[in-house]
Amino acid sequence: MCLAIPTLITSIKGTTARAEIGGVERTISLALTPEARVGDYVLIHTGYAIGVLDEEEAQETLRLLEELAEFYDEVP
Amino acid sequence: MKYLDEFRDPQLARKLLANIRERSTQPVRFMEFCGGHTHAIFRHGLRQMLPPTVELRSGPGCPVCVTANSSLDRTIALAKLPGVILTTFGDMLKVPGSHGSLQTAKAEGADVRIVYSTLDALQIARDHPERAVVFLGVGFETTAPTVAASILQAEAEGLDNFYVLSLHKLTPPATHAILDAGEVRLSGIIGPGHVTVVIGSRAWEFLPRDYSVPCAVAGFEPLDILRAVAALVEMAEAGRPAVVNTYSRGVRPEGNRVALGIMQRVFEVGEADWRGLGRVPASGLALCPEYARFDAARAFPVDPGPTREHKGCRCGDVLRGIAEPPDCPLFRSVCTPAHPIGPCMVSAEGACAAWYRYGGDGV
Numbered sequence: 174m175c176l177a178i179p180t181l182i183t184s185i186k187g188t189t190a191r192a193e194i195g196g197v198e199r200t201i202s203l204a205l206t207p208e209a210r211v212g213d214y215v216l217i218h219t220g221y222a223i224g225v226l227d228e229e230e231a232q233e234t235l236r237l238l239e240e241l242a243e244f245y246d247e248v249p
Numbered sequence: 250m251k252y253l254d255e256f257r258d259p260q261l262a263r264k265l266l267a268n269i270r271e272r273s274t275q276p277v278r279f280m281e282f283c284g285g286h287t288h289a290i291f292r293h294g295l296r297q298m299l300p301p302t303v304e305l306r307s308g309p310g311c312p313v314c315v316t317a318n319s320s321l322d323r324t325i326a327l328a329k330l331p332g333v334i335l336t337t338f339g340d341m342l343k344v345p346g347s348h349g350s351l352q353t354a355k356a357e358g359a360d361v362r363i364v365y366s367t368l369d370a371l372q373i374a375r376d377h378p379e380r381a382v383v384f385l386g387v388g389f390e391t392t393a394p395t396v397a398a399s400i401l402q403a404e405a406e407g408l409d410n411f412y413v414l415s416l417h418k419l420t421p422p423a424t425h426a427i428l429d430a431g432e433v434r435l436s437g438i439i440g441p442g443h444v445t446v447v448i449g450s451r452a453w454e455f456l457p458r459d460y461s462v463p464c465a466v467a468g469f470e471p472l473d474i475l476r477a478v479a480a481l482v483e484m485a486e487a488g489r490p491a492v493v494n495t496y497s498r499g500v501r502p503e504g505n506r507v508a509l510g511i512m513q514r515v516f517e518v519g520e521a522d523w524r525g526l527g528r529v530p531a532s533g534l535a536l537c538p539e540y541a542r543f544d545a546a547r548a549f550p551v552d553p554g555p556t557r558e559h560k561g562c563r564c565g566d567v568l569r570g571i572a573e574p575p576d577c578p579l580f581r582s583v584c585t586p587a588h589p590i591g592p593c594m595v596s597a598e599g600a601c602a603a604w605y606r607y608g609g610d611g612v
Binding site: 175176186193202205206221228231233242244 | 263285361369392398441
């Protein structure tokens with residue numbers, strides 16, 4: 174039920190946007206994320222963007238993951 | 250950055266698992282609140298890969314599963330009213346109430362339509378001004394703002410044939426209820442990622458503060474879940490509970506203020522009936538007096554008669570985390586996805602469905 178998919182916004186018109194989900198273009202609502210811009214990745218839940226993804230935070234998480242993993246290089 | 254494959258790297262996952270194995274010395278049990286996490290954990294086989302000291306237990310985070318039979322009966326009775334089109338997410342169709350499901354009601358002539366979004370339900374209302382179009386509002390804080398937004402849209406358009414039957418529920422009160430009951434010892438909670446996109450990671454601070462239970466808010470890719478487990482193991486080993494946000498690419502401490510604002514404008518908090526947990530105070534969302542004209546419960550009062558529970562079904566115990574699906578006598582023998590007895594086998598997020606599909610015995 175709480176499934177939400179990272180999706181790229183390709184165009185915006187008013188409070189709706191076009192976004193590509195699994196190769197299919199869909200119209201979604203930006204009523205809950207008025208700050209979303211073209212080129213942003215948003216989390217789509219039941220046709221609405223519920224949050225804008227933050228690339229810097231994503232990179233930081235990946236960096237932390239690498240750091241947690243770095244002492245385990247010998248693991249097959 | 251596509252936000253998916255980056256968080257599925259199997260090599261990094263193996264290293265994270267090695268990290269967890271090395272750090273985990275004492276037996277711990279973490280509950281994943283969210284049914285989406287349960288399915289991700291099973292799909293990727295994460296339970297089998299964790300060390301024997303780390304146990305994962307499914308929680309009540311499946312909105313379809315926690316919908317009480319009394320609510321289902323009311324919904325089915327409403328769907329059967331002449332002139333009504335009941336619109337619902339597909340998950341709800343096969344959930345058995347006391348005497349049938351929405352699917353059987355549909356077979357008997359009720360106009361029940363599956364929609365992907367409230368946007369579709371609004372379109373049906375525009376296309377059928379002579380009919381009453383009711384949207385079945387099931388879901389947690391992730392879904393409730395989208396339903397609230399649809400009510401504001403209906404108001405703006407003057408759509409006076411659109412209604413919502415709100416069965417929405419809130420996740421922190423359910424977590425309170427499970428911890429207060431004390432039936433299952435928990436060393437940590439994997440916080441529901443998409444709920445927390447809306448409510449913010451601060452909403453979980455009561456866990457370390459009031460219960461000394463650490464919480465790691467997690468995304469839904471394998472690395473997200475392993476990172477959350479690693480953080481919980483670290484906090485449990487150190488005896489320093491806190492809230493750690495491992496899904497910071499989507500979750501902010503304050504949540505989505507616009508979504509919260511819309512939700513609070515349209516809904517008010519009240520008690521709600523949960524399968525397994527019973528009546529939980531301040532755990533449900535009903536329409537505010539200002540939006541009462543969109544309230545299907547008020548516009549279409551129905552009396553579905555006495556509620557009947559499914560004999561032998563242990564969904565309630567599974568949702569409270571005190572039993573796992575194989576503990577239920579009906580699991581896999583009588584209750585299967587093709588012929589579900591309880592909602593935990595129906596929903597794509599239900600723990601029984603996950604065990605049936607991926608689990609196998611001895612997991």
